[in-house]
Amino acid sequence: MTGRLLRSTVVEPAKERPVLFDADVVVAGCGLCGTFAAIASGRCGARTLVIDRFGTLGGNMGPAMVVNGSLFGEADATLPGGLAGIPAEFKARYEALGGSAARDPARSIYPEDAAIASHLAYVMMNEAGVEILLSAYAADPIMDGNTVCGLFAECASGRVAARAKVTVDGTGDAGIAARAGAPIVPYMAQDDTYAVMMPRASMKRGYPTYYNDTQLLFLIANVAEDGMQAFWREDVDLSAEDEEWAATSLKAYPKALVPILRQAWSTGEYRRRIDDVADVKISASCPGKLQEFGPGIVGFRVSAVGAIDAADPLQMSRLEAAMREQGFRTVAFFRKHAPGFENAYLIASSSFLGMRGGPHIEGDHTLSMEDRFAGRKCDDVLFRNTHLGSPGHGGDPSGFDVPYAVCLPRGVEGLLVCGRGAAYRRRGHDPCAMRARPAMMVFGQAVGTAAAIAALDGVAPREVDIRKVQQRLVADGICLGERSRLAELGLGR
Numbered sequence: 001m002t003g004r005l006l007r008s009t010v011v012e013p014a015k016e017r018p019v020l021f022d023a024d025v026v027v028a029g030c031g032l033c034g035t036f037a038a039i040a041s042g043r044c045g046a047r048t049l050v051i052d053r054f055g056t057l058g059g060n061m062g063p064a065m066v067v068n069g070s071l072f073g074e075a076d077a078t079l080p081g082g083l084a085g086i087p088a089e090f091k092a093r094y095e096a097l098g099g100s101a102a103r104d105p106a107r108s109i110y111p112e113d114a115a116i117a118s119h120l121a122y123v124m125m126n127e128a129g130v131e132i133l134l135s136a137y138a139a140d141p142i143m144d145g146n147t148v149c150g151l152f153a154e155c156a157s158g159r160v161a162a163r164a165k166v167t168v169d170g171t172g173d174a175g176i177a178a179r180a181g182a183p184i185v186p187y188m189a190q191d192d193t194y195a196v197m198m199p200r201a202s203m204k205r206g207y208p209t210y211y212n213d214t215q216l217l218f219l220i221a222n223v224a225e226d227g228m229q230a231f232w233r234e235d236v237d238l239s240a241e242d243e244e245w246a247a248t249s250l251k252a253y254p255k256a257l258v259p260i261l262r263q264a265w266s267t268g269e270y271r272r273r274i275d276d277v278a279d280v281k282i283s284a285s286c287p288g289k290l291q292e293f294g295p296g297i298v299g300f301r302v303s304a305v306g307a308i309d310a311a312d313p314l315q316m317s318r319l320e321a322a323m324r325e326q327g328f329r330t331v332a333f334f335r336k337h338a339p340g341f342e343n344a345y346l347i348a349s350s351s352f353l354g355m356r357g358g359p360h361i362e363g364d365h366t367l368s369m370e371d372r373f374a375g376r377k378c379d380d381v382l383f384r385n386t387h388l389g390s391p392g393h394g395g396d397p398s399g400f401d402v403p404y405a406v407c408l409p410r411g412v413e414g415l416l417v418c419g420r421g422a423a424y425r426r427r428g429h430d431p432c433a434m435r436a437r438p439a440m441m442v443f444g445q446a447v448g449t450a451a452a453i454a455a456l457d458g459v460a461p462r463e464v465d466i467r468k469v470q471q472r473l474v475a476d477g478i479c480l481g482e483r484s485r486l487a488e489l490g491l492g493r
């Protein structure tokens with residue numbers, strides 16, 4: 001927790017807690033990365049427990065509904081050779097169940113896709129023999145000196161212990177690592193190092209001194225699409241004042257809505273952009289701009305950008321409340337003023353606030369932007385990743401190695417961090433992608449494999465036989481490099 005929150009403290013009395021589970025591997029957080037970590041660990045034969053705070057699996061591809069037609073769409077752009085391993089199997093089974101095909105917006109109905117992803121995560125974990133603990137909050141790690149030996153989970157019935165040989169932090173916010181005392185970077189401070197990853201347009205505008213970004217998705221049903229489309233296309237003559245106002249206050253809104261929105265903005269009835277939380281800009285996208293949510297269903301996003309500190313529970317809570325309020329007000333505004341929305345109603349919204357930027361650990365190695373653009377190679381490579389098209393910035397088109405060292409929190413033993421919490425520099429929407437979902441899935445498989453091998457061999461994650469991990473990953477279809485590179489690493493088959 002950040003220093004400014006520590007106004008005073010109370011002492012929590014020591015308590016004996018029941019041991020619910022003795023695991024080889026416990027995975028905290030079952031989102032995009034944790035799901036694949038748990039499945040991989042189970043498939044390697046490790047007794048695996050996965051814990052999630054929600055009753056639904058999948059994190060951003062599950063209850064947060066950040067799924068859409070591109071759940072796998074960035075696979076070719078981010079993974080040399082495309083999707084492989086358990087994620088490729090997941091994709092095939094997801095599509096067989098009716099999950100939207102990559103880049104087929106017409107077939108993408110977010111809540112349905114999210115439900116399919118959650119269902120499949122459940123099925124594949126069951127097949128892998130993974131024990132699932134739902135609606136349980138992974139709280140403090142069980143510490144022996146600086147070694148994590150499992151964790152406590154808060155359940156409705158009280159706090160329970162889950163002991164483990166290796167613990168994987170898949171919370172996305174490095175929450176377990178932070179509680180274990182690992183050094184955490186809360187958000188990106190201004191640093192010229194990151195300039196290389198900003199799109200050229202942003203660079204011209206200058207980039208902010210801090211950066212976290214987050215979004216909630218809202219879905220509205222019963223929209224009369226013909227009415228909406230006609231209104232969207234209406235070519236109205238705007239006054240000079242309206243034109244000027246739209247240029248500074250609006251982006252991608254239908255012309256016909258400008259005078260109405262300007263009026264609502266001036267009276268305080270509705271604003272598309274609000275500053276209800278200090279140092280954070282909150283804004284709503286235009287409902288219906290993206291036609292990808294199913295018949296009569298349109299979506300919009302409420303985004304927040306700025307100095308968002310995931311370690312500050314009050315700020316996070318105020319932010320989420322303000323964003324949900326903004327979503328609610330947006331629906332009310334459209335229902336009142338926009339043709340096609342007269343009988344529309346809100347049907348769903350993301351169940352939690354996830355960040356693209358967000359906090360991360362300092363690892364044994366923290367992957368920098370230079371590493372990525374230079375195509376750095378590492379002996380402990382887990383998989384190969386590439387940048388999401390950023391021609392202006394050049395870089396090695398064959399990509400870069402993601403090393404095992406990014407999962408190892410400095411100064412802490414017994415713990416691996418996967419997903420967004422791992423040690424790589426980011427600015428949210430960075431072109432030098434680590435955040436891309438297919439990469440996160442493969443990352444999960446790699447970390448789950450390493451965790452299981454360390455646990456089954458009875459060694460600390462830092463001491464794991466990395467060649468054995470790599471051999472298993474190659475056998476399971478993951479790309480660690482070209483054939484010649486594999487030979488260099490002694491991984492020839």
Ligand SMILES: Cc1cc2nc3c(=O)[nH]c(=O)nc-3n(C[C@H](O)[C@H](O)[C@H](O)COP(=O)(O)OP(=O)(O)OC[C@H]3O[C@@H](n4cnc5c(N)ncnc54)[C@H](O)[C@@H]3O)c2cc1C
Nearest residue numbers: 029031032033053059060138171172354419420435436437
């Ligand atoms: C708004 C947004 C839009 C995005 N859009 C795209 C996109 O278009 N394309 C793309 O490729 N990528 C996109 N991403 C990136 C991608 O979704 C993330 O990189 C990915 O979700 C990271 O996976 P994760 O497992 O680390 O985190 P998550 O998927 O967030 O999973 C974290 C999991 O941990 C659980 N958890 C957290 N804390 C605890 C706790 N203490 N106890 C128990 N459970 C806990 C959560 O419930 C959740 O299930 C987007 C991300 C965001 C936030």
